[in-house]
Amino acid sequence: MLLHWHRADLRAHDNVGLAEAASEGKVLPVFVFDDAVLAHAAPPRVAYMLDALGRLREWYRDRGGDLLLARGNPTEVVPRIAEAHDAEGVYWNHDYSGLARERDEAVRESLSEAGLDHRQFHDALHHEPGSITTNDGDPYSVYTYFWKKWSDREKAAPVDPPESGRLVAEAGEFEDLPSVEDLGFEQPAATVEDAGHEAARERLEAFCESDIYDYAEKRDRAAERCTSRLSAHLKWGTVGVREVYAATERAMDDAPDGDSEDSVEEFQSQLAWREFYTHVLYFHPRVVTENYREYEEGIDWREDDEELRAWKDGETGYPFVDAGMRQLREEAFVHNRLRMVVASFLTKDLMLDWREGYDHFREHLTDHDTANDNGGWQWAASTGTDAQPYFRIFNPTTQGEDHDPDAEYIKRYVPELADVDPEDVHSWHELSDERREELAPDYPAPIVDPSKRREQALAMFKRARGEDPEE
Known part of the structure; x- marks a missing residue:
């Protein structure tokens, strides 16, 4: 049996790491409430995350499996869960922020020390950092050139969710999903939209049936609501990037005219922007707190x-x-x-x-x-x-x-x-x-x-x- 460690991939559909684990045998899905990550969280995202986890857990339970929930430092918790359930190894999908990469390296070391196998997969991007570069092999700093190569590259097809017989149900620390308050946060003041793969798929299908053909013309019209509203789903991985792109390609095939095709391409270019900025962060993690572009004398921002x-x-x-x-x-x-x-x-x-x-x-x-x-x-x-x-x-x-x-x-x-x-x-x-x-x-x-x-x-x-x- 293998563990699949869910992080920002809260879905079973089009999930590369989960599919790979299930292809090799039984798989136990796991999610760890990481205190180091929660320290950077906020009530709206915690509420959305919990909704997504609840819907994912329900999907697993409907098929005879479950989502094991735990809390703590993944460096300690993940190996402990793997050993407690006699797992042969742990699979997960890459995360590209500096904090996540440091965490993942620490988890890899702890799993290796415990004699447990571990494999990571590129799932959140079509083209991982380092795969789209200048002719000199450097990461791009200009989007236009990045987009040209990104749009020319073949995109992988979505992967299937695991079959019911591959899923394992085991008890974790939480029989019931914790609340926002249990995790140390107040209820969000904002109205948080529905999470989960079903909500993402409904939104994606509705967008690709009509609004995507007007996207180029109307996306900047604030009152029109002619945007996909998929950003939270992509952030939390309640929908896979391959599934999204495949839907846009079907929309391209069904486009009634050239202007509609241009509109679909405009939306695809926004997906490329998302990956461009992820590549920038991967190669320049300092930009989280520092200017990417250095000014000779520094910028004298006001304080008011x-x-x-x-x-x-x-x-x-x-x-x-x-x-x-x-x-x-x-x-x-x-x-x-x-x-x-x-x-x-x-x-x-x-x-x-x-x-x-x-x-x-x-x-x-x-x-x-x-x-x-x-x-x-x-x-x-x-x-x-x-x-x-x-x-x-x-x-x-x-x-x-x-x-x-x-x-x-x-x-x-x-x-x-x-x-x-x-x-x-x-x-x-x-x-x-x-x-x-x-x-x-x-x-x-x-x-x-x-x-x-x-x-x-x-x-x-x-x-x-x-x-x-x-x-």
């Missing part, structure tokens, strides 16, 4: 607790920004266009360190993924790989006009503006105090003047580059 608080609370007086921050608070999710807008506002208009925003998102997102979130924040802050130029600064008002012209998204999350004409919503920063008081007395005035802050931000970056800010 009041402005940071207003940004976090969605009280900046810029409706499109505030709507995004309130969606985060209410749903533990943010539309991708808004992620860019609120990040640009924090780093360019408020001139606050991107790490403040990254930490806040980490605390509130269900789909927080170290590689993707870090890549996105550093892109917006002009400190990352293939980042937007420092002089490209989103205008929060123009962004709202372009991507939410009728203020539908804004009014959904900023009810104080529900009865305000969209033209006034988008020109909120230009209205007099008296007019704002008349239209929406409970909504704040803008906390900054973007035109002034733009000039200050440009000067800040020029100084960081060792240039004269007056030139």
Whole structure:
């Protein structure tokens, strides 16, 4: 018998490590609540994880197996479970963050010392780190070149789940799934969406039936909801990357015209972005806390607790920004266009360190993924790989006009503006105090003047580059 150690692969379908273990005989699935990982967790993700574990455990039990649950340091717990259940070895899928790689190396050493076999598999990516490189063998730092090779590479087909006869049921430390509180967290304030493979498959199928053909045109329209909403499922591995890509290829085959095919390809390019940032993190683990792009003099970020608080609370007086921050608070999710807008506002208009925003998102997102979130924040802050130029600064008002012209998204999350004409919503920063008081007395005035802050931000970056800010 073998153990399959589940981590961020909370599914039985299209799971490479699990399939390999089941191909060799009986398999006992195991999940360990790792205190070192929980130390970096937050209530929305813990709630989502527990939901996913509950649904996975139910899937196993329906087929005569079970998911053994334990808590502690995997370096000690995994070998102990393997020995207690006479397992010959442990299989698991690779995780690519620095913390996970250190943990996995320690587990490998402890298993070897115990005389137990262990094998790891690439499962969370189509193309593992080091497989897509420049002609000189270096990892890419520019997405366009990465995408060209990524899109040309053949993708593996999904793998089948284990047959019922291969699954083993054994008792663990938890007969019942622990609660959020049992793991030391409060219940999340946000409404956390359903987890599990069934929910992921339903969302994937629905997206590929219709919205994927409008994705290129509508993905930036905040009110349209024309995105896949698969990010949390991919983060927690409740759906396999091969299953997702196969569904997009079927959609490509069924595309009614060339524009629809282009739209499917645009969505596939977003899957490639996910892998690009994972490769960046794998080869440059320091980016979790440090700028990828080094500036000669360093960036002199401002410190302003009041402005940071207003940004976090969605009280900046810029409706499109505030709507995004309130969606985060209410749903533990943010539309991708808004992620860019609120990040640009924090780093360019408020001139606050991107790490403040990254930490806040980490605390509130269900789909927080170290590689993707870090890549996105550093892109917006002009400190990352293939980042937007420092002089490209989103205008929060123009962004709202372009991507939410009728203020539908804004009014959904900023009810104080529900009865305000969209033209006034988008020109909120230009209205007099008296007019704002008349239209929406409970909504704040803008906390900054973007035109002034733009000039200050440009000067800040020029100084960081060792240039004269007056030139």
